[in-house]
Structures are given as C-alpha cells and as structure tokens.
C-alpha cells in the first residue's frame with residue numbers, strides 16, 4: 545500500500561546536460577502488483593487523460609484517434625519494459641528497446657520543464673491508480689522513470705540541443 549502523500553513525495557532529480565545516465569529497469573513486481581496488463585493499461589490511460597489537461601498537452605496529437613494510438617503503444621511499452629509479455633517488441637523493429645525509446649523522443653523538443661510536468665502528471669496518475677501497490681515497489685518503478693526520463697530531454701535553457709547517448713552498460717542490474 546502507498547498513500548497519495550508518499551506518492552507525491554517521490555523525487556525528481558535534475559537533468560544535467562551531457563551527463564551519462566544510469567538506470568535500473570522497472571521490476572516485474574510492479575507489473576504484477578499494478579494488476580497485470582489490465583492494471584497497467586488503466587494506469588497509463590489515466591496518465592494520458594491527465595496529460596491532456598497538462599501544460600505539455602501540445603506535444604501530443606490533438607486528433608482523438610491518433611492520441612488513442614499513443615495510449616495503446618505507451619501501455620504496451622510499459623507492460624514489456626516491466627517484464628510482462630513482449631507486446632511492444634515489433635514497434636522497435638529489432639532495435640534495443642531503450643535506445644529506441646530515447647530516439648522516439650528526438651523528434652520533439654523536450655525541455656527539463658516538460659520532463660518535470662510529465663513526471664508530475666505521472667505522480668498524479670499513480671496517486672489515483674496505484675495506491676494498492678507496495679510503496680517500495682512504487683519507489684523502484686519511480687527510480688526508473690526519474691532516471692530514464694532524463695534521456696528524453698534534448699533542449700536546454702541556453703538554446704542548445706543535446707541528444708542523449710546510450711549504451712547497454714548504462715543499465716544497472
């Protein structure tokens with residue numbers, strides 16, 4: 545169990561331009577405790593409904609059918625990255641899943657401010673849909689989001705652009 549207060553206290557560490565990011569993949573127990581495929585889908589749909597109301601809504605498709613596709617793909621990605629069934633596999637077309645996910649974001653000018661809004665929106669979705677998950681399990685899932693999201697930031701306050709490098713060795717077992 546986790547309280548909304550504990551969830552809203554999950555930390556957001558600042559991104560440092562060009563810094564190598566190490567991260568640990570989310571644990572399978574998060575996938576199990578959230579409620580498998582159905583639970584993950586519910587969480588991610590709630591997340592994207594909140595994204596629609598957020599300051600980063602403009603990054604996402606305004607067309608409902610296109611937005612639905614993002615919701616579907618996003619749910620599948622999180623199911624797979626948490627160790628569930630490999631339902632996202634073919635999207636990456638043979639590319640390493642982490643590398644692929646970083647490169648998907650290269651098409652958008654993502655700033656630290658946008659990342660903080662994204663993570664803040666995810667905290668809201670978790671507070672609404674994941675209080676039945678053990679807080680330590682949630683912390684492990686959050687560690688992944690907090691770290692991995694740094695790799696999606698490519699646009700900096702000084703106007704410069706920097707696309708994250710990635711190597712398989714950046715994953716901490």
Ligand code: HEM
Nearest residue numbers: 600603605617618621635652654658659662689692693696
């Ligand atoms: C832990 C960090 C993140 C993960 C795991 C993640 C995951 C994903 C996934 C799975 C997709 C769908 C890819 C597909 O089409 O198959 C996606 C798309 C996208 N994400 Fe992220 N994301 C993260 C952080 C962010 C952040 C910080 C932003 C900031 C704005 C962002 C903006 C977007 C946008 C704009 C799209 C594309 C929507 C479109 O297709 O038009 N993401 N992300």
